[in-house]
Amino acid sequence: MSASHNKQIYDVVIVGSGAGAMSAAVFAADKGQSVLVVEKTDKYGGTSALSGGGIWLPNNHYFRNKGGKDSHELAMQYLQHSTGGRVESERLKAYLDNAPEMIRYLEENSRVSYAVAEKYPDYYQHLEGALPGGRTLDPELFDTSVLGDEVENQRKASPSTLLMGKIAWTARDAHKAMARESGWRWMLIKLMLRYKFDFKQRKKTRRDKRAGLGGSLVAALRQSMRDRNIPLWLNTDFTDFVMENDKVAGIRVTTQQGEQTIYARKGVIMGSGGFEQNQMLRDKYLAKPSRKEWSATPPNANTGAALVAGQKLGAATDLLDWCWWAPTISVPREDKARGVFAERAFPGAIVVDGNGQRFFNEAAPYLEFGDAMYRNHQASGGKSIPAWVIFDASFRFNYAMGPLMPGQIMPDSRLPKDWHNNLYWKADSLDELASSINISASGLKDTVAKMNHFAQTGVDEDFDRGGNVFDRYYGDRNVKPNPCLAPINKGPFYAMRMDAGDIGSKGGLLTDEYARVIGESGSPIKGLYAIGNCSASVMGTSYPGAGATLGPAMTFGYIAANHIASQASEADTSEQHQSVA
Known part of the structure; x- marks a missing residue:
């Protein structure tokens, strides 16, 4: 970065450099606006770079082109059921109207390339309007050599996504x-x-020269910004808004050269992530216990600056007691926890609380699983945070669990020595295992006996694990009769600690159908837009499908850029009329 930034006035200033922020930059530039993107850390990409990169876009043309059947009406039915009245129908409609347009525009005008993951089911198969696949889009691999040295500034993918x-x-x-x-x-x-x-x-x-998942999406968007000469300032920490004439007229930032003011003629778009890396805000808003170290997001990145500055302006907020919950495992020497997404569905592993009892369907969506950890923690007298994933030698040989690759390719003898009794616990009997992790041995033995019976019959009589197409998505199709159930009977037995983690906070500044931040008075705060996790999620307390975080972030970036451009052209027209008059 150069010693000083001489140009301090732009049409649109965007805070953050995740998929939503960088998409918004591309859209705004293509509408003829001068754009600046500022990023707090020394790496661009935010949480998006660590993610699966999928986007949940109902009624998309990729699925239609393959003969898939979806519609606006079906998707609206599903969203209204899943959000349960927590979200205004105007915002849901804005999402469903604009999401297919947004991705078509990116496909035709940027480096971003997607394909439909037609087998990836919506998360709530029991709700009307759910589909068994077709709404989640998966990034194609991207050759990062076009970025040259700039690829070194991209946040590296999480090892769990490679x-x-x-x-x-x-x-x-x-x-x-x-x-x-x-x-x-x-x-x-x-x-x-x-x-x-x-x-x-x-x-x-x-x-790897190629990037996949979130790394692919971020690299493609960064190159699309470079194609348009959109400046990106790293190590530029947003501290506050600049107000002039009751309008957000810019931002204040701290850089390596000191404090600076950057003016935005037409609008500021906040895409700066949530507050999950700020322990004070976690303590204030989230259920207890709650630790930033359990989050799978970049350490020190998402600290809630948009929330704090927005509240000072009188912005309304919503969903502040919610995260995008995901159980996590902390690995020695890694700077952040790893989310456990697919492995909970593999046959032969169970998750138990301190009483040695299961408390939820392990194969359920991660948001619901994290929520269940908190609900059971209260009901069990504080016994399910942490929870424990339990499996046997057969599972260990055949399947991965967090950083443990299957034993057939990574036997225990090749694991780092300090992982034992730290990341994983191992014992010849269930009694001994329960004792080593301080949970009820009788409870664990009863649970395992019950699960072994369920594995034989193929029916989980307690939580119906494997009973729907979503559960079975990551099950082993070669295991009969239920791809998510297998016995736990071959020693040695293993345990791993599972925390109530997250992939971002879910609550934030309340926005309308144009992504404008709403004041507590109910009117929009002029000049201020928010997208992604610094805004209250359009999905309410739900997680309808894979990519329901990034899909809305990018779509409302598209909506915000279009709204700023339309407001600017209306202002220009009005000025012309006045000068003629």
Whole structure:
């Protein structure tokens, strides 16, 4: 970054550099606005770069082109059921109207490239309007060599989103491998050989030249910004808004050169993430216990600056007691916790509380699972945070769990020594295992006996695990009669600690159908827009499908950019009329 930024006035200033913020920058630039993007940390990409990169877009043309059947009406029915009246219908309608347009525009005018994950089901299969697949789009791999040295400034993907912690793949590839669909072994061999034989890249770095998932989306958006010469300032920390004539006229930031004021002629778009990395705000708003260290988001990045500054302006807020919950596992020497998304559905692992009892369907969506951890924690007298994932030697050999790759490729002898009794616990009997992690041995043995019976009959009589198409998405299709259930009977037995983590906070500044921040008076705060996790989610307390965080962030970025441009053109027209008069 240069020693000083001489241009301090832009049409649109965007705070944050995740998928929503960078999409908004592309849309605003294409509407003829001068745009600046500022990022607090020394890396661009935010939580988006660590994510699966999927976007949940009902009624998209990718699915239609493959003969899929969806409609605005069906999607609205599903969203109204899943959000349960917590979200204004105007905002839901704005999302459903604009999301298909947004992705078509990006496909035709940027480097972003998606394909439909047609087997990825909506999360709430019991609700009217849910589909068994077709609404989640998965990024294609992106060749980052076009970025040159700029790729070094991108936040690195989480090891949990890479094959063997280093090889890029798509969510469709990952599903094929985890569900052990036909051809999965050959696919993995091809991916590994492609990585290994990229000699030019291997000489330089272990990092895969190709990016997948969230890394692909972020790299494609960054290159789309570069194509438009949109400046991105790193190490630029937003501190407050500049108000002039009852309008947000810019922002104050702290850079390595000191404090600066940047003016925005037409609008400020906040895309700066939630507040989950701010322990004081967690303590103030979220259920207890709650630790920022349990979050799977970038440490020190999402500290709620937009929320605090917005509240000073009198902005209304909503959903502040909610996160995008996801159970997490903390790995020694890693700077953030890892979300546990797919592995809970694999057959032969269960999650229990301190009483040794299951409390929820392990294969359920991660938001609901995290919420269940809190609800059971209250009901069980503080016994399910942390919870414990339990599995046996057969599971250990065949499947991954967090950073533990299947034992057939990563036996215990190859695991770091300090992981034992720290990341995982191991014992020859269930009694001994329960004792080592301080949970009820009799409770655990009863639970395992019951689960072994369920595995035989194929029916989980307690929580119906594997009873719907979403549960079975990550189940092992070769396991009968239920791909999510297998016995736990072969020692040694294993346990891993699972915390009540998150992939971002869900509540924030309340916005309207144009992404404008609403004041407590009910009127929009002029010149201020918010998208992504610094705004109260359009999904309410629900998580309708994979990509229901990024899809709205990018769509409301599109809506905000279009609204700013339309307001600007109306103002220009009005000025012309006045000068003629």
